Every structure is written in structure tokens, then in C-alpha cells.
Amino acid sequence: MRSEACYEWRESLGAYALGQLPREERAGLEAHLDGCPDCRAELELLAPVARLLPKADPERLGAAPAPPAALSDRVIAAIAADRRATRRRKLRLGLAFSGATAAIAAAVLAIFVLPVGDSGPPATRVSFESLPPKMKVGAKLEPREFGTEIHIYVKGAPAGALCRVFVVAEDGSRLSAGSFRYRWSDDYPTLTTALKLSRTEAIGLRVGNRTFLAPVRASST
């Protein structure tokens, strides 16, 4: 029953729920609660909150740490790479299946499946010249909203070698595109850089103390 008395008692409910109400006030409030379902209902809303308070650490109430700004781009890049990996898997699966069945099936599947792989934005392929004998390096650069995604192919580098990739902008400045460790030739790491493909003049690969550069001509596929 809501009455004038409720308004007097209501604001004591917080202190009561937290066990902070002095004994002399407690008896009065409890007597009121006995006869007032409204105030009991209100107490039932506050009591579970009061029980949760001891869980928190009051020393941790300052401003929460914020994630670094670059994390957002990395998340989007990881998702874009995952989407393309899935698409490639589907493509391979489609072709393998068709190869195992009749040639006609293969032709039909190719018609439906191949355009999926080609529907992305135009990619630029780059090959590295003037490499040591037995070493091959190629790269495929794909324009993305966040910059450029780079698939790099390396063959014949020393196993375990640290490979650092960078891109060169039109004004000559360099921007890192990440690094990877060379394991074997059938390994295509996917790297990303914030530099737009249209502004990329060249791509560089540093293996150990040697640097190799290849010019990038955007839009040639």
C-alpha cells in the first residue's frame, strides 16, 4: 500500500539493503515492510544489487583501458583474410569434386564456381627479379578498404629466416606490411598494410640482411 509513510521509508531501503541502517531505524523500517508490499517489492529490487557490490574491486573503478586505435583495422583485416580463405577453400572443394566426377560436371561447376573467385576487386601480381639463384618471390596485392592485403610467395629462403615485408608509397616513404618466418615453399602468408594499392609504388622483402624490391603497377592483373 503506497502511503506518505512509504516516501519516508523508501530512501532508507538502500542503507538497509547494504546493512548500514542503524539499529533504531531498522526496527521501524522492518515494521513498515511487514505491512507494505510496495516497499517489500522495492527492497527485492535492491537486495540483489547490494549482494553484488562485494564482487567489485573499488580500486578498479577508474577509467577503463581503451584498445589501441590500430586494433580496429587489424580486426577488419583478419576478417577480410578469413573470408577470402573460406572462398578459396570452397573453390578448391568445388573443383576437386568436379574432377572426381564426369568432365561435363566439371565444366558446369566451373561456370558457376569460377566467377565467384573473380568477383573480388582487381588484384595486382608482382614478381621479384634479381634474386639469388634458387630463390623465388612473388606477391599478389589486393586493394581493400583498410589499405592493401598482400599474399606473398617465397621459395628457397633459408628455413626459419625472418622475412620482413614493406611497401613503398609514391612519395618514397616506407610502411611496414608485417613479418613472417619462412618455413617451406608452399606457405603463403597473408599480410596487410594501411597503404592503398593505388598509392603503392613498390613492395620490398627483407630476408636476413638482404633486401629485394619489386615495382608495383596497380591495375595490371
Add this chain to the structure above:
Amino acid sequence: MPPGALTHEQDVREAYAAHATELYGFAMRSLADSGLAEEAVQETFLRAWRAGDRFDPQIGSLRTWLFAILRNVVIDLGRARSARPRVAEGGIEPSVEPLDEALLAWQVEEALRRISDEHRRVLVETFYRGRPYAEVARELGVPEGTVKSRVYYGLRALRVALEEIGYEI
């Protein structure tokens, strides 16, 4: 595909803008390492993306779903970390609190961050520091009844904040 499913890059961008700070806050609290916390957030969005068509907003909020994924990611990262030699960052030992306790603690702390300074202040002073209402009232230059009233409205606001962040009271 249910509406609101996480199936486009734009969905992920929006989810990131809305929830990354909180996810990172919890990852930092439980992993105590900024590099691992970043890894945890990235992995959470990647897993959410892979399972994006399974997210159904009819069942629960996106926030709750992301936190459920993050919880698993943190467990995985914690396992990976304990399997290799530990190098504590800045000499600080990572938290050993059980994860669900940490998640609960983080939610209460996040809710306390969301209520007004006035409300948080009286709860911190009277509850966590155990100070008498009269003393807190003098310090704040308000009548004792005001402190009592702020404790009451503070708890109400805290309940609303907890509900906002998806805690089911």
C-alpha cells in the same frame, strides 16, 4: 539468415565500435597483458564473424554473445600462456581469479563506472570504505539524509546499469 546476423564486414565494424572497448576492458582485467588482451579481442571478433549467421538477436543481445565468445577465448589464451614459460609484463603477476568471478567482478565494476559520480562516490565511501554517513555528509557538505538518499538512488541506478550491460538480476 536472421536479421542482425554478423555476416557483413560493416556489421563487424558496427559491433566493434559498440563493444570493443568493453571487451578489451574485460580482457585486460583477466589477462593483465595488453598484447594478449588485443589478441583476445581480435580472436573474439574473428570467431563471431565465422559463426555470424548463427547469431540470433531474438535469443540474446550481441553484447552478451560477444562476451560469451570472449570468455572462451580468454580461457584458451590462459591455457596457452600457462603452457609456455611465463614472462610477466612489468613484473605484474597476471590475475589468478577464476574467470567467471572475474567476469562478474568486471560487470559490477563496469556498472559502477556507468552511474553518476555522486552516486558512485557515496557507495564507495560508505560501502567499500565503511565510513559513517555523518562523516561522508560533512565531507561532501550535504545533510546526512542526502547521503542516505544517494545510496538508495545509487543502488537503483546500479541495477539499471547492470541490466544495460546484460547482467540478468
